[in-house]
Amino acid sequence: xxxxxxxxxxxxxxxxxxxxxxxxxxxxxxxxxxxxxxxxxxxxxxxxxxxxxxxxxxxxxxxxxxxxxxxxxxxxxxxxxxxxxxxxxxxxxxxxxxxxxxxxxxxxxxxxxxxxxxxxxxxxxxxxxxxxxxxxxxxxxxxxxxxxxxxxxxxxxxxxxxxxxxxxxxxxxxxxxxxxxxxxxxxxxxxxxxxxxxxxxxxxxxxxxxxxxxxxxxxxxxxxxxxxxxxxxxxxxxxxxxxxxxxxxxxxxxxxxxxxxxxxxxxxxxxxxxxxxxxxxxxxxxxxxxxxxxxxxxxxxxxxxxxxxxxxxxxxxxxxxxxxxxxxxxxxxxxxxxxxxxxxxxxxxxxxxxxxxxxxxxxxxxxxxxxxxxxxxxxxxxxxxxxxxxxxxxxxxxxxxxxxxxxxxxxxxxxxxxxxxxxxxxxxxxxxxxxxxxxxxxxxxxxxxxxxxxxxxxxxxxxxxxxxxxxxxxxxxxxxxxxxxxxxxxxxxxxxxxxxx
RNA sequence: GGGCCGCUAGCUCAUCGGGUAGAGCAGGGGACUUUUAAUCCCAAGGUGCCGGGUUCGAGCCCCGGGCGGCCUACCA
Numbered sequence: 001x002x003x004x005x006x007x008x009x010x011x012x013x014x015x016x017x018x019x020x021x022x023x024x025x026x027x028x029x030x031x032x033x034x035x036x037x038x039x040x041x042x043x044x045x046x047x048x049x050x051x052x053x054x055x056x057x058x059x060x061x062x063x064x065x066x067x068x069x070x071x072x073x074x075x076x077x078x079x080x081x082x083x084x085x086x087x088x089x090x091x092x093x094x095x096x097x098x099x100x101x102x103x104x105x106x107x108x109x110x111x112x113x114x115x116x117x118x119x120x121x122x123x124x125x126x127x128x129x130x131x132x133x134x135x136x137x138x139x140x141x142x143x144x145x146x147x148x149x150x151x152x153x154x155x156x157x158x159x160x161x162x163x164x165x166x167x168x169x170x171x172x173x174x175x176x177x178x179x180x181x182x183x184x185x186x187x188x189x190x191x192x193x194x195x196x197x198x199x200x201x202x203x204x205x206x207x208x209x210x211x212x213x214x215x216x217x218x219x220x221x222x223x224x225x226x227x228x229x230x231x232x233x234x235x236x237x238x239x240x241x242x243x244x245x246x247x248x249x250x251x252x253x254x255x256x257x258x259x260x261x262x263x264x265x266x267x268x269x270x271x272x273x274x275x276x277x278x279x280x281x282x283x284x285x286x287x288x289x290x291x292x293x294x295x296x297x298x299x300x301x302x303x304x305x306x307x308x309x310x311x312x313x314x315x316x317x318x319x320x321x322x323x324x325x326x327x328x329x330x331x332x333x334x335x336x337x338x339x340x341x342x343x344x345x346x347x348x349x350x351x352x353x354x355x356x357x358x359x360x361x362x363x364x365x366x367x368x369x370x371x372x373x374x375x376x377x378x379x380x381x382x383x384x385x386x387x388x389x390x391x392x393x394x395x396x397x398x399x400x401x402x403x404x405x406x407x408x409x410x411x412x413x414x415x416x417x418x419x420x421x422x423x424x425x426x427x428x429x430x431x432x433x434x435x436x437x438x439x440x441x442x443x444x445x446x447x448x449x450x451x452x453x454x455x456x457x458x459x460x461x462x463x464x465x466x467x468x469x470x471x472x473x474x475x476x477x478x479x480x481x482x483x484x485x486x487x488x489x490x491x492x493x494x495x496x497x498x499x500x501x
Numbered sequence: 502g503g504g505c506c507g508c509u510a511g512c513u514c515a516u517c518g519g520g521u522a523g524a525g526c527a528g529g530g531g532a533c534u535u536u537u538a539a540u541c542c543c544a545a546g547g548u549g550c551c552g553g554g555u556u557c558g559a560g561c562c563c564c565g566g567g568c569g570g571c572c573u574a575c576c577a
Contacts, residue, residue, distance in 0.1 A: 042535095057537080057538075057539095059536050059537070059538095059539050059540090060533085060536095060539090061533060061534060061535075061536060061539080061540095062532070062533040062534065063533080063534040064533095064534050064535065064536075065536095066535075066536045066537075066539080068537085077536085077537080079535080079536090081534065081535090082534075083534085095527085095528075096526095096527065096528090097527090109535055109536080109537095110535050111535055111536070111537075113535085113536080113537070115535095129511070130511035130512070130527055130528060131511080131512075131526085131527050131528085132511080132512045132513085132526095132527080133511095133512040133513045133514095133525085133526055133527075133538095134512085134526065134527075134538060135513080135525090135526070135538045136512075136513045136514085136526085136538095137512080137513085138512070138513090139512090139513070139514095140508090140512090140513095140569085140570095141569070141570065142508095142568070142569045142570080143512090143569095145569095154512095196576090196577090197575095197576075198575085198576060198577090199575090199576095239577090241575095241576065241577080243575055243576055244502075244573095244574070244575060244576080246572095246573090246574095246575095246576095247571085247572095248576090248577075249575085249576065249577075253577065255577075392577095398577085399576085399577060400577080401577080402577075430575075430576080453577075454577085455577035456577090457577080458577060469577095478568090478569085479567090479568065479569085481568080
């Protein structure tokens with residue numbers, strides 16, 4: 001087997017076409033269906049339309065060719081009789097996967113299929129690689145994620161989920177802007193990894209000769225803006241956490257954070273339940289959706305319950321951060337928690353909650369009043385000592401967001417950072433970094449502020465029914481693939497573009 | 502990171518007690534004037550992920566590696 005013949009099996013011989021520099025489309029396939037699906041079988045409209053897209057199916061009848069063209073909105077049949085189709089011979093030679101533009105009368109065939117009968121057509125891009133199975137498409141997840149450019153036009157569900165993602169982002173922005181929130185962009189390079197508990201990615205700036213972290217959260221920059229007088233800000237952007245990859249985790253993911261001056265965490269709860277139910281109505285047409293074969297009602301208001309009440313409800317254990325640390329540690333061990341020496345009462349309660357209760361919740365429910373020990377950026381609870389005004393929303397059994405009445409006291413914030421540093425010294429690689437400039441900002445005065453972070457990928461999963469995050473991320477993080485191309489293939493190498501070598 | 506599983510033609514999948522791989526679709530050639538994954542005929546297409554080992558003989562058994570999936574751990 002020679003190199004040439006191997007390659008010939010994988011890419012078809014180059015066909016040459018005179019490809020225009022632009023092409024004027026005047027209709028989408030969806031619009032044509034919306035307008036003309038009511039036609040009688042065999043009826044003709046007398047109206048001409050021009051569509052463009054990829055040739056997905058072709059049925060050659062000899063003197064008639066039936067094609068199916070797919071654009072970004074759907075599909076339409078091309079009805080091409082030899083008699084009326086220009087350059088008919090060439091039309092019969094088109095390959096599945098070719099991009100074409102077609103102009104012709106909109107008609108309905110005798111068998112009742114809405115079609116365009118071409119009076120003109122042109123190739124817009126010939127495909128040089130073989131078409132995936134036209135019925136099964138691509139099932140190999142590796143290929144779907146690596147070659148999303150194929151997956152997107154072959155797998156309808158992928159296409160729909162990723163388009164829904166784009167709409168969700170757009171709807172979220174509009175909804176927040178309608179409430180006078182202003183979108184901002186803060187740095188992705190951080191010199192201190194702070195604002196969340198996670199391991200960062202590290203990089204280096206040559207000219208400054210300094211190491212930098214990719215941000216794990218935009219939080220501290222956004223609150224600096226509130227100090228600066230931007231009273232309602234939000235950022236939708238990528239954050240980076242150097243942790244495991246799973247069906248719910250991608251190392252880079254999209255976070256919405258917002259800060260709302262003069263509001264508290266009760267206001268933020270209302271905002272979250274309203275935003276999410278609004279998005280559900282827009283995307284799903286209802287707030288009663290199904291996820292993972294279970295029903296979920298996203299209509300506001302959502303249940304609110306404190307962490308300790310939920311633990312009591314699920315285990316019968318009546319816990320409090322006032323309890324003796326060692327007593328709590330024993331209870332934690334009984335529940336299967338791996339207790340570490342530096343865990344205080346608050347951390348132990350959080351661990352017990354995560355072990356016994358969180359996975360039992362389906363939601364939506366706001367879990368409120370987190371221990372101070374595990375909430376270094378949240379303000380002390382106004383009436384519950386040792387707790388903070390913080391909540392997470394559990395929806396479909398997963399954490400959707402994290403929010404709080406922001407800690408505004410610089411002295412208290414400094415102490416919390418010091419506590420984090422102690423944890424880091426005790427071996428906690430995810431402890432938050434000390435940020436003295438942020439303390440300085442607080443010293444200028446941060447008004448009462450409600451803050452929120454939502455994992456947008458998770459939200460998209462929820463609203464599109466996706467059970468893996470990779471289905472809502474266009475290009476999920478994967479190991480590098482070694483792609484060979486025929487032109488640079490060494491003789492002993494496999495001249496293959498889609499396999500690993 | 503740990504455990505389990507997978508990798509066969511461009512795509513979707515077969516095959517076997519270890520005896521040298523087979524079909525559909527796509528691609529090539531041909532037939533067909535209303536098809537709907539069209540149909541029919543012909544020909545072609547494989548370093549069975551890679552590298553070792555065992556064996557007279559390995560896609561199949563063993564070891565190592567690569568890539569992926571699921572579960573698990575951390576987090577959103």
